[in-house]
Amino acid sequence: MEPIYFIHLTDTHIISPRKGFLFNVDVITKLHLIFDAVKELSIKPQFVVISGDLTHDGDVEDYQFLKELLNEKSSELGIPVFTALGNHDSREVFREGYLSEEPTAEPYYYEKMIGELRLIVLDSQIPGRVGGHIDKGQLDWLASILQTPAPAGTILMFHHPILPTISPRTTLLLNREELATIIEDSDVIGILTGHIHYNSIGEFHGITSLTGAGTGFGFDPTTKDSIRVLDNSGFNFIMVKDRRMMVSPMSIPSTHKEMFRLPIEVSRKISS
Template sequence: MVAVSGKELYFIHLTDTHVNKPGLTPMYGVEAAANMRRVFEHIRTLPVKPAFVVVSGDLTHDGDAEDYRYLRQLLDEEMAALGGVPLYPGLGNHDLRGPFREGFLSEAGEEPYYYTVDIDDVRLIVLDSLLPGEVPGRIDEAQMGWLRRVLEEPASGGTLIALHHPAGLTAGGLLDEHRLINHEELAEAIAGKNVLGLLSGHIHYPFFGSFHGVGTFTAPGASVGFEPCGKESIRYVDRIGYNLCVIRDGVLHAVPFILPGEQRLVKDTAE
């Protein structure tokens, strides 16, 4: 089956790859690059070919230029194996803008990384919610103004917005403290603009909710999973996956895939 059939548009939502250059496993011994490879191996078994892949931040764990060069190499290989579909990355709290631009984009600069692309009649907007040195996120004033201007021009098939930090509440627990700080500003910007959904990461587990009437979708971490609802600590679990998304008749749907594995506890931050 092709990526677009009638009014159907399939795509992959990937997040929190946390890749480091070979020989480094700073995230509690997790082999993040190998886990990402396993995720793409599973994606290639799907009976549909996705139109694109969007990665909603935390591309690397340490964020130096060599990490980004290695990640770019891996992603180029995986996207070629997937049939050459386009990749749309965004930045998360573990990312660093300068090293990302140098290592991944082969350019200089420290500016926030945000952009928009059209896929058939659907518009994808990738935002940069990175707040340097902080775990929660924020969309700065210049970027928010840009977003409002872009949304003034309607997209006939609707708009998808990808950003690392969830704008709405999550399943509860400590991770609610780590969401987008200026979420009310985002709510005002997207009100009445035919936004099909907000695609986020950061919390490392699949969660679907509503943000001022707009669907919010987080994907499983491609490197490691979190247990939801923890009140005292964050529990890291050997659990990886992704979301298969489809826009059908103007409505966004998402199916989370969790890959088989031991599901063992990797780290409890209370310990």
């Protein structure tokens, strides 16, 4: 079986250009630079995934702009882009602005076959909260889907991480052990998440779990009394071969310098 290559992005935090910059950060240019870097790769990926926080508390205009931007990049690369929702997203507004559907508060989850690889996207959002949880309806659906293995295996994608990191503030998926009982001994070979704005890789019940760096800006995982926001931007180039997921973190030119800090009160709220 030939290797399957794809790109993992996360935490784009896009806002409409009419609104200016987010925290004085040009997140739109950062995303353009990411796609420029992908275009220059000698190995062409077969698809792109984005694991949530597509916009920053966005409205319909923000999602419409993001859709136009991603459609443009998808056309340029000749490959599809698949998205998940994060805590800064709105299910209703996403459906109206990005999907051009009637707005509903139902979780956004689905499966896609890309060649012999299966991608399953889940919705870990708890509306109005920073933390994450995957509801019983999705877990039951996932268990049913996984009864039939995919030839190259299955990749899961959702927003909230499932493994602790070196940061004392990591907000983990609340019911990760419920998820574990479903994916153990299944064909799941990798899990993709976001939320924390830096790369973190480990194993969850024997399955490779990747939390990606944000495309718009980064966080310093070592600060204890604040959130230190950095001029970082990156993505992950992923290869699936022999039913294993292998990850190459990549970055675009950035200063890696501190842009600002959020005080401890905000940090505690974000970590709650």
